Amino acid sequence: MHIRELDASDPAARRAWFEVMDRSARADRPHALLEAFDAFELTVTEPGEHARRIRFEARDGDALVGVAELELPLTENLDVGWCEVNVLPEHRRRGVGRLLWDSVVAEARAAGRARVGGEVSVAPVDGGPGMLFAASVGAVEKHREDHLLLGLPLGPAAQAVVDPAYEVVTWRGRCPDEHREAYLEMRNQMNADVPTGELDLEPTVLDDARLASSEERLMRSYDVRVATARRRVDGAFGGYSLLFVPHGADIAWQDDTLVMPDHRGHRLGAALKAVNYAELPASIGLVHTWTAPSNTAMHRTNTALGFRVVEHMHEMEADLALLADRVPPEGR
Incomplete structure (x- = not known):
């Protein structure tokens, strides 16, 4: 297993990275709202000026089995990085996610970031693998929002x-x-x-x-x-x-x-x-939205319109000073 950065100049590599991200995320989330490919292509090929993104891929031989993205804000919140880690279901529980996470942490530290945050979305009655993984790498919940869905x-x-x-x-x-x-x-x-x-x-x-x-x-x-x-x-x-x-x-x-x-x-x-x-x-036919449980006025508004809660989105954060130093994998 080796980790390397996505070659953003390679259209086939970009498509493969996106498809692994998309399939991995949808495997556990029937109501997932994910970035479309054209929006992904724009952020990869024409990066904006207010954030830098580094994308990693995990390969088992020639097979792409997992991906991760680290977003580094460049205007506000210069001590924070935002990440997402996705591993194909058939390759989970083999340490792939942890190897990707280690690369994210190493890159965040190199950029002078003190914290790494990310979103974990799960069914309201089930913590799911995402929450287990976040806890295993030392992330704690800092905020929660309800993911709601409305039929038109x-x-x-x-x-x-x-x-x-x-x-x-x-x-x-x-x-x-x-x-x-x-x-x-x-x-x-x-x-x-x-x-x-x-x-x-x-x-x-x-x-x-x-x-x-x-x-x-x-x-x-x-x-x-x-x-x-x-x-x-x-x-x-x-x-x-x-x-x-x-x-x-x-x-x-x-x-x-x-x-x-x-x-x-x-x-x-x-x-x-x-x-x-x-x-x-x-x-x-459908509208997605997110509302914090503490925002009772907007929750009442959404309920009156016909929205229903389909997921809980947990915003997790890891304090890098509290994490044990780990050697990033070779082959990045």
């Missing part, structure tokens, strides 16, 4: 009802210039407010250039849909909801939904989500 179309009781004091403004793709200042304020409010449990993280701070770069990259892999609420009396924006539809897919991914503090109490969150869902093509 919405039922009659969940249709959009917008407070008459507000109008809904929607767009697809890039935020129009006339709304960008207000949209940036809302996005940064969301980044500051999002529940993170015991994770010690700096919030992402967007400016116009960083937002524009993010929009451009996302639009290459997703149909990006935004619904916002604007108060009629003064034109102040009170909230937004951000929805992604992977190109060619029959599902949608509900990302941020925020109501600004001075605009709460008008059921804007539910209305904005429902507006976005109503405008989706009929081919989109």
